[in-house]
Amino acid sequence: MRATDAALGEIKAPYIVDTHVHLWDFPDRPDIVPFRPLAVGSIEEWMEEVFPHGVSNGVTVFPSVGQGKFNITYVRDVLDRFPDTFRGVISLNFTDPSNTSEATLDEFDDIGIRSIKYKLTNQKQIDAFFNDTRADSFVAVSKFMRERRWSWTMQITSEVGEVWPEVLDTLFGTGVKIVCDHFGRPNFTRGLDDPAFKAISQYGDTGRVYVKFSAPFRIDNIRSKARDDQILEYAREYLKAFGDDNIIFGTDWPYIGEINETRPTYDELLENFYTWVPDEDSRFKIMWDNPRRLYGFGKPKRYAGD
Numbered sequence: 318m319r320a321t322d323a324a325l326g327e328i329k330a331p332y333i334v335d336t337h338v339h340l341w342d343f344p345d346r347p348d349i350v351p352f353r354p355l356a357v358g359s360i361e362e363w364m365e366e367v368f369p370h371g372v373s374n375g376v377t378v379f380p381s382v383g384q385g386k387f388n389i390t391y392v393r394d395v396l397d398r399f400p401d402t403f404r405g406v407i408s409l410n411f412t413d414p415s416n417t418s419e420a421t422l423d424e425f426d427d428i429g430i431r432s433i434k435y436k437l438t439n440q441k442q443i444d445a446f447f448n449d450t451r452a453d454s455f456v457a458v459s460k461f462m463r464e465r466r467w468s469w470t471m472q473i474t475s476e477v478g479e480v481w482p483e484v485l486d487t488l489f490g491t492g493v494k495i496v497c498d499h500f501g502r503p504n505f506t507r508g509l510d511d512p513a514f515k516a517i518s519q520y521g522d523t524g525r526v527y528v529k530f531s532a533p534f535r536i537d538n539i540r541s542k543a544r545d546d547q548i549l550e551y552a553r554e555y556l557k558a559f560g561d562d563n564i565i566f567g568t569d570w571p572y573i574g575e576i577n578e579t580r581p582t583y584d585e586l587l588e589n590f591y592t593w594v595p596d597e598d599s600r601f602k603i604m605w606d607n608p609r610r611l612y613g614f615g616k617p618k619r620y621a622g623d
Contacts, residue, residue, distance in 0.1 A: 325364040329498070333375035334608035337498065337531045337567030338363060340377050340395050340403075347584075358571030362396060366571070372497065374614050376567070378406040378434065389425075396429040403556035406432040406470050409458070417454040427478055431612045432496065433462065434470040443480055450487050459491035468527070468611060474515065475536075481516035494611065495513045496527045496565070499535040500555070506546040514551060521558030527611060528555050530593055530603070531567030533586075552593035560601040565574045565608045566590055 340360050363375070377395045392405040407430055410416045431620050437443050449455055462468070475479055481501065486497050503511035520526035530552060537544045555564065572580045594600050608614065
């Protein structure tokens, strides 16, 4: 039997929103997912693993492997079954008028889409991003996002991290909130001189940019004390720049780019986060209050208190 919101059991506070999960049941459907990931995870598997930790909600993010209908096919399955539990992040094809019409955007909003994502790993993707920002549809979509309180979600790998200042300046001008995935994916060997870290930190007092404390293995998948110490320093410095109001928590479950030898456990990622954020009040804000406000969650219906 496939689970639905109505079938979920009760959960008690404190709650946790995992703002970066990849939930898919379509590993062998190239029309929906045009590549074979190293790991797949069903909704039921995610719930079985995370609910014992107090996780109450998730933001399902489609991997940045393309644009168009397979994004919606995949995300819709999650949001249709769990409209209270999940919100969605998708890519958008700005060259397709059917993707950017007001009717389509209304439909996306109705099913729980709350953010549009870009992932930039090379010059071709960077050029495509800036081409999108010059399209007439970009202005209209930005206006819609601003009015509906959506956000941009940006992931830029360290190989092209120098583009962060221009990207942030462009997106900040839309008046739409911005989420920076995985600490901004800095090159940890550059420390606090990394261009991603420096660019993102400059927006700490704006109230419109969020940093996602997530997926340390995306910064470097070789575990080392040097990496862990540098990520801890990034976390502390981001907390100084942003306070605890514009930080959110995520995991990247089920860690689709990782082989078994490098794949973390949920316990390890929570332990990492508790090291980065030792204050309990700050943890609650980052794991619940901030994502609730950013993605529009209400109190979980399976809450057993009050």
